[in-house]
Amino acid sequence: MSELNLCSRRQADKLISNSMVYLQGKLVEPVLGQKVDANETEIKIQLQNGEYKSVGELSDDKGETVVLNKPKGFVSSQPETNKIPAVRLLSRENIFTPTQETKNILKSGNYLHFGKRFHDENGVSTLMNYAPAGRLDEDSSGLLIFTKNGVHAKNILTSLDKEYLVKVEPAQSLSRREVEMGMTSLPYPPKWDLTFLKRKGNRLWNDTKALKPVVDAEWIEEGKDTDGRWNGEGLMRIVLNEGKKRQIRRMCRELLGLHVVELKRIRVGDIHLKNLPVGKWRPLTRKERESLIPKD
Known part of the structure; x- marks a missing residue:
C-alpha cells in the first residue's frame, strides 16, 4: 500500500492491524508486510460507520x-x-x-x-x-x-512544481568555489530572453547529468540606470520541477551570469x-x- 502511494507505511500498518483493509471485497488478515500486485486497484477501507473508501480518500492526516x-x-x-x-x-x-x-x-x-x-x-x-x-x-x-x-x-x-521569486544583479567575478571547479569566466547576462532555460540540455558546471527544463521563467521587473537602460538588475519568476542543491543560485550564475541577491519560494504544487x-x-x-x- 505504501509502495503504491496509497498511504504511508505507518498508516497502512495501523489500518491492517485494525482489520479495516479489504482487497477485492475480502477482509485482509491483520498480518503486516503482505504484498499485493502492482496493478491492484481494489484496495478499500471499511470505516466505523460501514462505509467503504479508497485509501487515498481518507482524511485522518489533518495535522500531519x-x-x-x-x-x-x-x-x-x-x-x-x-x-x-x-x-x-x-x-x-x-x-x-x-x-x-x-x-x-x-x-x-x-x-x-x-x-x-x-x-x-x-x-x-x-x-x-x-x-x-x-x-x-x-x-x-x-x-x-x-x-x-x-x-x-x-x-x-x-x-x-516549485515556484520562486528571484532578485538578481550582474555577477561581478568568479567565486572561490567556481575557480576551484575550473571555471574561467561567467556568461554575459541576457536581457529578456530566458526561453533557453525551458530547453533540454542545460548543465551546471562539472555536472554529468543535464538539468530538467524549467517549467517557466520570466522577468517580472527590470532595473534601470539613470539613462533608462537595463542595469542588469531585476526580479525573475522561476518554476522548477526538480530541486538540486542550490540549483537556482547556480543556474543564475553559471547559465545567466547573474548573482542572486534574494530568493523566496512562494508555491509548491497547489x-x-x-x-x-x-x-x-x-x-x-x-x-x-x-x-x-x-x-x-
Missing part, C-alpha cells in the same frame, strides 16, 4: 503536514554547528491566526503534538517528529513544508505562501491536503 514561512538565517535540514533548524519555529506561539479548521485540529488532541525537543534558554515547545519535505537553504526564505506523512513527502519531492507572515506556520487546508494525494 504543515507549512512554514521560513525566514533567512534558518536551515531546513539537520543543523551544522551554530546553525538554527527551521523546525524550532513550529511552536504553539507561532501558529498563524488559527482558522476554525485549525482550532478543531488542535482541540481533537490527535495531531499537532508539542514537546521540548530543543533545549534552549527559552524552553520553547515545538511540533514533534516533523521533517522538512525538500530544502530551502539558510540564505533563502519562503514556503517550507514539514510532514510526518510519507506519501505527502514523496509527492512533494518528486512530482510537484500550496501557496500568500499572506502567511514570516516565521509563522499553519496546518494545510483540506483542499491542500487532497492535492498532495497522488492522482494515479
Whole structure:
C-alpha cells in the first residue's frame, strides 16, 4: 500500500492491524508486510460507520503536514554547528491566526503534538517528529513544508512544481568555489530572453547529468540606470520541477551570469505562501491536503 502511494507505511500498518483493509471485497488478515500486485486497484477501507473508501480518500492526516514561512538565517535540514533548524519555529506561539479548521485540529488532541525537543534558554515547545519535505537553504526564505506523512513527502519531492521569486544583479567575478571547479569566466547576462532555460540540455558546471527544463521563467521587473537602460538588475519568476542543491543560485550564475541577491519560494504544487507572515506556520487546508494525494 505504501509502495503504491496509497498511504504511508505507518498508516497502512495501523489500518491492517485494525482489520479495516479489504482487497477485492475480502477482509485482509491483520498480518503486516503482505504484498499485493502492482496493478491492484481494489484496495478499500471499511470505516466505523460501514462505509467503504479508497485509501487515498481518507482524511485522518489533518495535522500531519504543515507549512512554514521560513525566514533567512534558518536551515531546513539537520543543523551544522551554530546553525538554527527551521523546525524550532513550529511552536504553539507561532501558529498563524488559527482558522476554525485549525482550532478543531488542535482541540481533537490527535495531531499537532508539542514537546521540548530543543533545549534552549527559552524552553520553547515545538511540533514533534516533523521533517522538512525538500530544502530551502539558510540564505533563502519562503514556503517550507514539514510532514510526518510519507506519501505527502514523496509527492512533494518528486512530482510537484516549485515556484520562486528571484532578485538578481550582474555577477561581478568568479567565486572561490567556481575557480576551484575550473571555471574561467561567467556568461554575459541576457536581457529578456530566458526561453533557453525551458530547453533540454542545460548543465551546471562539472555536472554529468543535464538539468530538467524549467517549467517557466520570466522577468517580472527590470532595473534601470539613470539613462533608462537595463542595469542588469531585476526580479525573475522561476518554476522548477526538480530541486538540486542550490540549483537556482547556480543556474543564475553559471547559465545567466547573474548573482542572486534574494530568493523566496512562494508555491509548491497547489500550496501557496500568500499572506502567511514570516516565521509563522499553519496546518494545510483540506483542499491542500487532497492535492498532495497522488492522482494515479
